[in-house]
Amino acid sequence: xxxxxxxxxxxxxxxxVARMPAPGETLTVKSYDRFLGGKGANQSIAIAKxxxxxxxxxxxxxxxxxxxxxxxxxxxxxGHLTVVDEPTGHAVILVDDAGENQIVICAGxxxxxxxxxxxxxxxxxxxxxxxxxxxNETNCTSDIxxxxxxxxxxxxxxxxxxxxxxxxxxxxxxxxxxxxxxxxKALAVAGGSSMSDMACAELLITRGEHGAEFHHSGSIFxxxxxxxxxxxxxxxxxxxxxxxxARYSQGGDAGEALQFAAAASAIxxxxxxxxxxIPDEGEVMNFLSERKS
Numbered sequence: 001x002x003x004x005x006x007x008x009x010x011x012x013x014x015x016x017v018a019r020m021p022a023p024g025e026t027l028t029v030k031s032y033d034r035f036l037g038g039k040g041a042n043q044s045i046a047i048a049k050x051x052x053x054x055x056x057x058x059x060x061x062x063x064x065x066x067x068x069x070x071x072x073x074x075x076x077x078x079g080h081l082t083v084v085d086e087p088t089g090h091a092v093i094l095v096d097d098a099g100e101n102q103i104v105i106c107a108g109x110x111x112x113x114x115x116x117x118x119x120x121x122x123x124x125x126x127x128x129x130x131x132x133x134x135x136n137e138t139n140c141t142s143d144i145x146x147x148x149x150x151x152x153x154x155x156x157x158x159x160x161x162x163x164x165x166x167x168x169x170x171x172x173x174x175x176x177x178x179x180x181x182x183x184x185k186a187l188a189v190a191g192g193s194s195m196s197d198m199a200c201a202e203l204l205i206t207r208g209e210h211g212a213e214f215h216h217s218g219s220i221f222x223x224x225x226x227x228x229x230x231x232x233x234x235x236x237x238x239x240x241x242x243x244x245x246a247r248y249s250q251g252g253d254a255g256e257a258l259q260f261a262a263a264a265s266a267i268x269x270x271x272x273x274x275x276x277x278i279p280d281e282g283e284v285m286n287f288l289s290e291r292k293s
Contacts (some may be wrong), residue, residue, distance in 0.1 A: 001249055002053035002129045004121060004153070006144050007040015007136035009058050009067050009081070009112040010089040012234070012274055019096050023269060033110020035273040036070040038089055038110065039135045039160060042235045042275050048075035049280045050264060052249065055080055055129070057121045058110040058138070064088035067268055074275065084112040088253070089137070099230035099269065105161070111139045118144055122151045131249045136161050145173050157200075158241055159183060164190035176202040178241050181210070204244065206237050211262065212252050214244075223258035226266035226291065237273030240265040263287045 002173060015029040036045075040058060057058045060067055067088055068078040068113040089110040094102045109182040122132075134141055135158040148155050156176040159167040162183040168191055171177060177200040179187060184205050203215040213225040244261035248254060263284045271277035279287075 001131065002055055002126065003127060003133055003147075003156075003245060003249055004057060004129055004228045005040055005044045005047070005133040006057045006113065006118065006121075006138060006140075007042060007044055007133065007135060008038035008089055008107075009036075009037075009041045009056075009060055009064065009077055010038030010091045010105065010110070010137075011064075011067055012037035012091045014093045014095060014232075014273065015233070017094050017096050020094060020100070020102055026176065032235055033272065033275050036067055036074075037091055037093075037235065037274040039137050039158060039210060039238050040110075040133075041071060041076075042238035042278070043065070043133060043135070043158065043245075044071070044076045044276050045074040045240040045275045046239045046264065047246040049278050050243040050246035050260065050284070051281045052242075052246025054246075055079075055121070055125075056128065057113075057117070059084050059086075059110045059112040061086050061088040064109065070275065074278075082112075082117060082234070084109050086112055093234055095232050095234065095272075099233050101232070101234050103234070107137065110137050113138050113140045113144075115140060115143050115147075118147050122147055122153070125151075125153075131245070133158070134210040135159075136163065136166060141166070142170060149173060156241075156245060158238075159187070160237070162186065171200050174200050176200065176204065176245075178204045178206070180237060181205060181207045199269070204241070205242055208233075208236070212240065212258060214258055217256060220257045221258055223255075224263050226287075227263055228266045228270050231271040232272045232277065233269050235277065236265045236269050238274070238280050239268040242278075263274055263291075
């Protein structure tokens, strides 16, 4: 079963710093790297590397050929990307010696999806392609959800970057809502209810070093994080979601999918970058085997 990801694509400009600058302060960076990123691209690559099938639908600018090549190298078909006149989305990322990050994003081409493009991709989907994934880094989120549900797809919604006013109207329509711990609390406050009362059928909450939990049919599956020394936490949540959805969408057990996702994200944070740091299925299985021995 393939997953259709209406996802963002960014070029990440990563600057290593000893510490985060204070307001008004200028720091000299220790190093600079360029990586493929964007929540959508990260999640598609995590799906592909975790053994899942994914169709990435998005937009790049005339400068986006490098990003398309990087997607293809990672096992993601770039044939569903459109080239528009806006610059490819990009991010400026500061990473300190503790592995924490600060990020600013320019959406660029990621805000150029069209309803016609969305409808065409859903119309040409195979019968077994019954999952649609989206995030808040593209436009047309409500249109994606509406069209996908009308076509009989299950919808997984990664509600980040999080804006409560944009997320709340979609909660009742999606099948799987994915938020981190901070976002979950903010959404509950904005909605005037607890997360357990949300109308979505399934809920995945990632909690960083404190693990994750998955709510399904009144049951809660919990997964602890694996202890590792982080180098760069950029993209850890995307890696977790992509790995989880790759296993779960194929009929996998929720507990196994959570454990696999926790291992994938544990490996990913020990490496620099976002998409380039995502491990493949074999690496994750070896990691789990070593932890059990």
